[in-house]
Amino acid sequence: MKGFILSFRSEFYKTRKTMGFWSAVLLPLLLCLLLFVGFFSKSDELAKAPGMMLWLQFAGAILAVMGSLLLPMLIVFIAYSVNSIEHKADTWKTLFSLPISKLSVFAAKYFYAFFLVFLCLTLFVLFTVGFGNLLGVLKPALKFSDYNAAGILAQLYFKLFLSSLGILSIQFLMSLLFRDFLKPMGIGFVLTITGVILAGNNWKYAYAFPYSHPMLALQALKQDMHKGDTMPKITVEMLTKDTWISLAIALIVFVGGYLIVLKKSVK
Amino acid sequence: MVISTQGLTFTFGHQTVVKSLALQVPEGSIYGFLGPNGAGKTTTIKLLLNLLQTQEGSIHIFDKELKSNRISILSQIGSLIEQPAIYLHLTGRENLLNRALLLEIPATRVDEMLTLVHLTNAAHKKAGQYSLGMKQRLGIALAMLSDPKLLILDEPTNGLDPNGIIEVRELLIKLVKEHNKTVFISSHLLAEVERMATHVGIINNGELLFQGSIDDLAALSQPLVQIETENTVDAANFLTRNNFTVAEINEHHLYVPFTTKQQMGELNTLLNQNGYTIYSINKQQKDLEKLFLDITQNA
Numbered sequence: 001m002k003g004f005i006l007s008f009r010s011e012f013y014k015t016r017k018t019m020g021f022w023s024a025v026l027l028p029l030l031l032c033l034l035l036f037v038g039f040f041s042k043s044d045e046l047a048k049a050p051g052m053m054l055w056l057q058f059a060g061a062i063l064a065v066m067g068s069l070l071l072p073m074l075i076v077f078i079a080y081s082v083n084s085i086e087h088k089a090d091t092w093k094t095l096f097s098l099p100i101s102k103l104s105v106f107a108a109k110y111f112y113a114f115f116l117v118f119l120c121l122t123l124f125v126l127f128t129v130g131f132g133n134l135l136g137v138l139k140p141a142l143k144f145s146d147y148n149a150a151g152i153l154a155q156l157y158f159k160l161f162l163s164s165l166g167i168l169s170i171q172f173l174m175s176l177l178f179r180d181f182l183k184p185m186g187i188g189f190v191l192t193i194t195g196v197i198l199a200g201n202n203w204k205y206a207y208a209f210p211y212s213h214p215m216l217a218l219q220a221l222k223q224d225m226h227k228g229d230t231m232p233k234i235t236v237e238m239l240t241k242d243t244w245i246s247l248a249i250a251l252i253v254f255v256g257g258y259l260i261v262l263k264k265s266v267k
Numbered sequence: 268m269v270i271s272t273q274g275l276t277f278t279f280g281h282q283t284v285v286k287s288l289a290l291q292v293p294e295g296s297i298y299g300f301l302g303p304n305g306a307g308k309t310t311t312i313k314l315l316l317n318l319l320q321t322q323e324g325s326i327h328i329f330d331k332e333l334k335s336n337r338i339s340i341l342s343q344i345g346s347l348i349e350q351p352a353i354y355l356h357l358t359g360r361e362n363l364l365n366r367a368l369l370l371e372i373p374a375t376r377v378d379e380m381l382t383l384v385h386l387t388n389a390a391h392k393k394a395g396q397y398s399l400g401m402k403q404r405l406g407i408a409l410a411m412l413s414d415p416k417l418l419i420l421d422e423p424t425n426g427l428d429p430n431g432i433i434e435v436r437e438l439l440i441k442l443v444k445e446h447n448k449t450v451f452i453s454s455h456l457l458a459e460v461e462r463m464a465t466h467v468g469i470i471n472n473g474e475l476l477f478q479g480s481i482d483d484l485a486a487l488s489q490p491l492v493q494i495e496t497e498n499t500v501d502a503a504n505f506l507t508r509n510n511f512t513v514a515e516i517n518e519h520h521l522y523v524p525f526t527t528k529q530q531m532g533e534l535n536t537l538l539n540q541n542g543y544t545i546y547s548i549n550k551q552q553k554d555l556e557k558l559f560l561d562i563t564q565n566a
Contacts, residue, residue: 014354090349096318097318265318266318
């Protein structure tokens with residue numbers, strides 16, 4: 001366990017000045033800031049909307065692209081950046097000749113990638129809620145304060161996180177095995193498009209395909225919204241079939257990846 | 268023995284890169300592991316560090332089997348393999364601090380290491396801006412950071428200038444003499460390790476051709492009589508007619524295998540009496556560089 005913690009801390013130390021780390025921070029900040037400016041300048045048109053609709057529009061603008069494009073591409077990039085740092089510096093041989101078990105080294109890297117995605121999604125929640133409330137303060141005509149979206153957003157983003165773990169683990173393994181960016185990126189892109197098409201067309205077995213999971217995570221929310229009349233009650237069903245599949249894939253790929261690392265010769 | 272291998276064999280696909288290697292590295296030695304490029308040196312070193320899985324044979328380090336004692340053995344080894352593994356986006360000091368974090372070593376040791384390899388002034392410069400020699404020195408500092416009992420260095424003087432080479436050499440000698448460390452150092456140049464190595468292993472095409480102390484290696488070399496004369500070709504022909512073996516000949520010198528002092532005298536008299544003026548005649552030890560070439564080329 002000590003080896004894992006040391007390795008995890010070292011992962012942070014190594015990446016804290018890289019784009020891989022900062023993309024997880026800057027992406028939510030910039031997108032939310034952009035949205036904030038947009039809403040601020042259009043505030044007159046939006047003044048009539050009730051608080052809940054405002055939040056839905058505000059958060060929905062990002063969520064609309066999150067499942068189909070933003071999250072999968074972010075995952076591709078994070079999985080790549082965590083591994084490429086060793087490919088570039090030629091440091092796999094050093095990592096695996098440290099007096100630390102190979103499991104700890106591998107697990108630390110794997111969970112550090114999870115951590116970066118988690119950090120990014122957490123920041124999306126914080127910035128969305130933060131900028132929304134800031135809009136409400138700066139433009140009192142916008143009734144952001146009528147509705148508290150923090151709870152539902154946190155749940156939704158947490159579900160997105162869980163549903164992203166399957167993709168993340170697959171992309172992680174590809175980035176570990178392939179030195180170049182194009183292979184994991186290209187394969188990841190094709191699979192993401194496939195996933196979006198499958199989920200978008202409500203294919204019966206889309207739940208089994210990890211690259212469809214972020215889309216499915218958001219669809220669960222939509223269906224709930226249409227139940228009510230004017231003011232639907234929004235709920236998030238946390239553990240759906242697709243989420244379980246995502247978690248199972250993450251577990252299987254973790255074990256498989258570790259076995260590969262154990263057998264693999266280090267260049 | 269600090270390192271001891273038996274029947275170590277490694278195959279990449281169909282190519283056997285290391286053949287039945289039996290290394291014996293005694294404690295407190297500087298073991299020069301020599302061989303031309305592609306001889307199997309780096310593969311052997313990766314096997315010693317468990318970066319490659321042992322296929323055949325066994326490896327014992329500090330008298331313990333490597334695979335079943337991997338972590339305790341690795342905690343006493345510092346290594347530098349091929350190009351130093353350095354994060355180019357971090358400064359030299361950050362590279363050392365990162366390793367210190369992993370090995371739970373205090374930061375004061377990092378600054379000591381920087382001083383030792385003369386990188387204090389460049390400590391806060393990004394490693395990407397380092398020259399090849401500076402990177403190599405940082406790599407050596409990384410290898411020595413944990414104060415290991417065994418240092419495994421793969422071509423550590425690559426890219427260093429003559430001053431740098433001398434510094435590294437003196438540092439390694441000091442480590443072995445004063446701190447009782449053991450150094451396993453690979454090189455494709457004998458001259459580079461000749462002046463510090465106490466033991467030598469010569470490998471070519473994956474096979475260990477020679478192993479022993481540096482004196483054993485020198486004893487292998489047959490001394491020659493070097494004769495300087497005006498017309499070396501004629502003199503050589505004349506000697507051959509008189510049943511002497513001529514080992515080598517060039518524009519200025521000819522060489523005859525040395526047997527006794529008397530033989531040297533005979534040669535001198537014979538040549539002088541038959542009109543070949545001798546400018547100089549002396550006994551010469553074959554240098555190790557040549558011996559190394561002989562061993563690796565004749566195999």
